[in-house]
Amino acid sequence: MTIKVGDKIPSATLMRMTDSGPGPITTDEIFAGKTVVLFSVPGAFTPTCSAKHLPGFIENAEALKAKGVDSIVCVAVNDVFVMNAWGKSQEAGDKVLMVADGNGDLTAKLGLEMDGTKFGMGKRGQRFSIIAKDGVVTELNVEAPGEFKVSSAEHALTQL
Numbered sequence: 790m791t792i793k794v795g796d797k798i799p800s801a802t803l804m805r806m807t808d809s810g811p812g813p814i815t816t817d818e819i820f821a822g823k824t825v826v827l828f829s830v831p832g833a834f835t836p837t838c839s840a841k842h843l844p845g846f847i848e849n850a851e852a853l854k855a856k857g858v859d860s861i862v863c864v865a866v867n868d869v870f871v872m873n874a875w876g877k878s879q880e881a882g883d884k885v886l887m888v889a890d891g892n893g894d895l896t897a898k899l900g901l902e903m904d905g906t907k908f909g910m911g912k913r914g915q916r917f918s919i920i921a922k923d924g925v926v927t928e929l930n931v932e933a934p935g936e937f938k939v940s941s942a943e944h945a946l947t948q949l
Contacts, residue, residue, distance in 0.1 A: 791900035791931075798827075798924045801895035803864065803888040806873035814888060816895065820924035823859035826945050828918040829896070831903060832910060833867045833875035837937050842916070843879050845942035850884035853942065856949035862886045866893045866913045890914065901931065916940050920948055
């Protein structure tokens, strides 16, 4: 079942790169007591994700934070090393927290999986964004296949 507005973000453990290497971060740590914009991409280094999706959140980080966003989080069903390298290549810095849902656990719990096997990508996450306050979904934006409109940083700004 797909998560919906009013639902609590499910508990899951993701991975992020720390100064001492890969380390876990839970959804409770990410969302508790904060306003968070979480956006999902089908894959790091893929065309739309690298040309528009992540760059839009990096460019609009200050504007989002000015509207009360505490954290901007990018998630993909990729490993932590790939997410870290992609964040560095895009100069995400401390503007966007890059997290790996390597096994797709959170993506499955959200009900937002995508089957990319015909493209050799395996199971991935759909392109979407969520705005959550204290772990409760206030906005859910899921893209139609092949589109990039409602999950953008620019759209998130209109929802805050």
